[in-house]
Amino acid sequence: MNSIFFDLSFVDQVNSAVMTFVTEHGDFFHDITRVLLVNFLVPLEKFLLGLPPLGVLLAIGALAWHALRRWPIVLALVAGLYLIGCFGLWDKLMQTLALMLVSTTLTVALGLPLGIWMSSNARLRRVLEPVLDVMQTLPTFVYLVPVLMLFGLGKVPAVLATVIYALPPLVRLTDLGIRQVDKEVVEASRSFGATPWQLLVDVNLPLARPSIMAGLNQAVMMALAMVVIASMIGSRGLGEDVLSGINNMDMGRGLQGGFSIVILAVVIDRISQAYGKGRRERQALRDNKGAQS
Amino acid sequence: MSDLQGSIEVRHIYKIFGPGADTAMRLLREGVSKKEVLAQVGCNVGLNDVSLHIPAGKIFVIMGLSGSGKSTLVRHFNRLIEPTSGEILVNGHNVLTCDPAGLRSLRRQTMSMVFQGFGLLPHKTVCDNVGYGLSVRGEKSPEARARIQYWIERVGLKGYEQSYPDELSGGMRQRVGLARALAMDSQILLMDEAFSALDPLIRYDMQTLLLELQSTLHKTIVFITHDLDEALRIGANVAILRDGELVQTGTPEQILQQPADDYVRRFVEKRSLSAGTPTH
Numbered sequence: 004m005n006s007i008f009f010d011l012s013f014v015d016q017v018n019s020a021v022m023t024f025v026t027e028h029g030d031f032f033h034d035i036t037r038v039l040l041v042n043f044l045v046p047l048e049k050f051l052l053g054l055p056p057l058g059v060l061l062a063i064g065a066l067a068w069h070a071l072r073r074w075p076i077v078l079a080l081v082a083g084l085y086l087i088g089c090f091g092l093w094d095k096l097m098q099t100l101a102l103m104l105v106s107t108t109l110t111v112a113l114g115l116p117l118g119i120w121m122s123s124n125a126r127l128r129r130v131l132e133p134v135l136d137v138m139q140t141l142p143t144f145v146y147l148v149p150v151l152m153l154f155g156l157g158k159v160p161a162v163l164a165t166v167i168y169a170l171p172p173l174v175r176l177t178d179l180g181i182r183q184v185d186k187e188v189v190e191a192s193r194s195f196g197a198t199p200w201q202l203l204v205d206v207n208l209p210l211a212r213p214s215i216m217a218g219l220n221q222a223v224m225m226a227l228a229m230v231v232i233a234s235m236i237g238s239r240g241l242g243e244d245v246l247s248g249i250n251n252m253d254m255g256r257g258l259q260g261g262f263s264i265v266i267l268a269v270v271i272d273r274i275s276q277a278y279g280k281g282r283r284e285r286q287a288l289r290d291n292k293g294a295q296s
Numbered sequence: 297m298s299d300l301q302g303s304i305e306v307r308h309i310y311k312i313f314g315p316g317a318d319t320a321m322r323l324l325r326e327g328v329s330k331k332e333v334l335a336q337v338g339c340n341v342g343l344n345d346v347s348l349h350i351p352a353g354k355i356f357v358i359m360g361l362s363g364s365g366k367s368t369l370v371r372h373f374n375r376l377i378e379p380t381s382g383e384i385l386v387n388g389h390n391v392l393t394c395d396p397a398g399l400r401s402l403r404r405q406t407m408s409m410v411f412q413g414f415g416l417l418p419h420k421t422v423c424d425n426v427g428y429g430l431s432v433r434g435e436k437s438p439e440a441r442a443r444i445q446y447w448i449e450r451v452g453l454k455g456y457e458q459s460y461p462d463e464l465s466g467g468m469r470q471r472v473g474l475a476r477a478l479a480m481d482s483q484i485l486l487m488d489e490a491f492s493a494l495d496p497l498i499r500y501d502m503q504t505l506l507l508e509l510q511s512t513l514h515k516t517i518v519f520i521t522h523d524l525d526e527a528l529r530i531g532a533n534v535a536i537l538r539d540g541e542l543v544q545t546g547t548p549e550q551i552l553q554q555p556a557d558d559y560v561r562r563f564v565e566k567r568s569l570s571a572g573t574p575t576h
Binding site: 185187188190191192193194195196197198201205206209210 | 374376399400401402403404407408409411412413414415416417418419428429431432433473476480486
């Protein structure tokens with residue numbers, strides 16, 4: 004009674020607002036779910052599951068070699084993936100990979116243009132920065148509930164939650180990378196009459212590449228961190244084993260799943276970081292390739 | 297019209313940095329000094345009523361210490377910086393009334409620029425850097441490639457076509473910057489402290505190269521420098537700026553023999569002191 008606090012709550016208002024929104028626009032969002040599922044997630048997953056595991060291992064090995072050029076690391080990465088197969092988790096690895104590919108593609112499709120726009124518009128940056136802060140700090144479960152109500156259970160809300168979570172680092176690092184491009188190079192490009200598009204493609208994006216690739220790397224790592232949460236809302240994949248390990252006190256199974264996620268993270272991290280390396284290093288790699296062919 | 301081809305006419309250019317430019321302009325026109333404007337309005341006056349005639353086909357040097365507004369002034373010619381007030385006529389046309397497309401065409405066809413810090417694209421080879429302006433202009437023909445090769449050889453970089461800028465010394469990088477500007481084949485060349493980042497011997501070589509090239513090219517070259525020796529060596533005409541104001545314009549002889557005020561005299565005296573000892 005003698006508390007200094009007012010009695011204040013927006014629980015009911017939010018609940019009723021969400022409920023009305025869901026009942027009124029639910030169909031629209033379910034259509035989005037269906038389109039995403041039918042056109043992207045399911046076909047990609049089917050495609051990846053249909054590939055022979057040996058082919059996938061070789062393809063990832065080739066990609067790793069192209070990026071890293073060091074046999075011991077390439078072999079270790081491929082061996083790690085092979086180990087996941089030995090655990091009997093190959094199909095789940097492919098499902099997780101499909102989820103990652105779709106959510107990363109969406110993240111890049113949204114994050115890169117947003118970052119580019121933000122780098123050239125100070126007002127947009129002022130508006131977007133706090134939004135990105137909220138996206139990064141708001142616990143996933145808070146927005147997972149409305150996302151679930153709108154999009155239903157399964158892969159699609161998992162993808163969307165992942166995109167929300169993974170978007171901020173990519174946007175931020177794209178923005179930062181472009182703003183840190185040497186002003187004199189930008190000026191030189193403008194002095195030769197470059198259009199804004201030419202300036203972006205020939206100067207800003209190539210010079211901001213290390214920063215953008217670091218952002219992409221961060222986005223992918225954060226997306227992987229969402230795998231277990233994604234499995235909680237009914238998305239198949241490596242997270243399932245971790246979840247059922249927790250639920251059934253099956254430590255062994257949980258650890259095996261968790262270990263597989265770590266291996267996948269290391270593989271993606273090594274490869275994507277290598278592509279973000281400076282021109283000098285890539286040039287050295289190109290020379291190696293030239294000498295061999 | 298032919299005497300206009302390649303000439304630049306600067307009329308009453310003012311550049312005021314910061315908000316409140318209108319008030320600052322009014323005060324300046326009333327004869328209030330740059331310092332008082334800064335104190336009263338908080339605006340920094342970059343250029344204060346600068347008028348210049350830059351004749352075609354010669355090297356015109358704009359000289360001044362750092363902060364004198366010389367780099368700001370040269371960026372007005374191709375509108376990398378917009379003036380607060382004034383007119384700039386290139387070939388008789390006011391560049392300040394150009395729309396974006398007209399401005400791009402001015403930069404692509406009429407003027408090219410060389411920068412103090414070179415401004416090269418670090419991810420492109422010497423060849424692609426020299427051809428950058430041409431590729432912006434959409435020229436990718438064999439003829440354009442031959443032109444690139446021609447200018448690489450003219451500036452003495454034969455054999456370095458496939459090198460990257462960070463594999464070259466400062467002097468060689470500026471040769472790339474010079475070749476990139478020359479490959480555009482434009483009437484006007486803007487050189488913003490182009491040789492200032494180079495050490496004295498290399499700078500001397502680059503001046504020699506520039507004079508050699510100019511003896512056949514006869515371009516309008518606007519050369520910015522803080523070094524009087526450089527100004528007197530290469531300039532047919534020299535303009536001296538201080539604190540955003542034009543102090544003196546004239547031939548090197550006029551500058552040496554009739555310095556307009558103490559500021560110029562101090563430059564000249566410092567030079568005659570150092571002329572006693574060998575500088576190169």
